[in-house]
Amino acid sequence: MLVKKLEEKHWEEVQKIYELGIATKMAxxxxxxxxxxxxDEKHLTHSRxxxxxxxxxxxxxxxxxIKNDYLNKGIAEISVYSHPACKGLGLGxxxxxxxxxxxxxxxxWTLQAQIFEENKSSIRLHEKSGFRKVGxxxxxxxxxxxxxxxxxxxxxxxxxxx
Numbered sequence: 001m002l003v004k005k006l007e008e009k010h011w012e013e014v015q016k017i018y019e020l021g022i023a024t025k026m027a028x029x030x031x032x033x034x035x036x037x038x039x040d041e042k043h044l045t046h047s048r049x050x051x052x053x054x055x056x057x058x059x060x061x062x063x064x065x066i067k068n069d070y071l072n073k074g075i076a077e078i079s080v081y082s083h084p085a086c087k088g089l090g091l092g093x094x095x096x097x098x099x100x101x102x103x104x105x106x107x108x109w110t111l112q113a114q115i116f117e118e119n120k121s122s123i124r125l126h127e128k129s130g131f132r133k134v135g136x137x138x139x140x141x142x143x144x145x146x147x148x149x150x151x152x153x154x155x156x157x158x159x160x161x162x
Contacts, residue, residue, distance in 0.1 A: 001051055001052070001091065003050070003094060003095065007048075008040070011036045013050075013056065015033050017082065018033045019032075021081045026118055026119045027116065027119060028079075029141055043079075044063045044065055044106075046102060046103075046106040047061075047099050048063075049095050049098055049099060049102070051095050053091065058083050058086035058089070059086055060080070060081055061081075061095040061098075062078075063077065063079075063099070063108070064079065066112065074110060074161055075110040075111075076103065077111075077112045077113065077114070078111050080092055080095060080099075080122070092125045093128060093129065097129070100129070100155070100157075104159050109157040110154060110156055110157070110161065111131070113126050114137075115150065115151050116149070117148075126153045129155065133151055135151070135152035136152065137151075137152065
């Protein structure tokens with residue numbers, strides 16, 4: 001298992017993993033994967049990582065800035081996706097550890113996650129990584145005419161922003 005910076009050259013594999021996550025209807029309200037340029041524009045340039053296993057991307061993780069005039073740049077929203085064939089191998093946790101370190105090195109003191117209530121594996125990953133439940137949004141939006149509930153998670157740095 002090898003952790004590397006997520007770069008445009010990885011996009012084809014990252015895009016496929018993202019598509020598989022969208023297909024579960026448990027990961028995001030997105031219904032299609034954007035092109036590289038759009039994805040690149042929406043994510044912070046630091047803390048973009050992949051985990052390779054057998055020279056293939058098995059999992060990826062990245063941060064989006066929080067868009068709020070009243071919040072500082074020290075808060076970001078996390079996205080983490082793993083290929084179904086790599087579930088249970090610990091790639092997500094390895095990436096999460098690296099992302100936390102990278103994000104703190106880049107001035108991020110709070111990581112946020114919005115997780116569909118039924119996405120138990122993502123909830124476990126975030127809890128194992130030091131995130132805590134801070135909220136619950138009931139029937140916040142529809143995906144294919146089904147109402148979705150979201151659990152809000154947050155991880156505060158123990159090193160910066162104190």
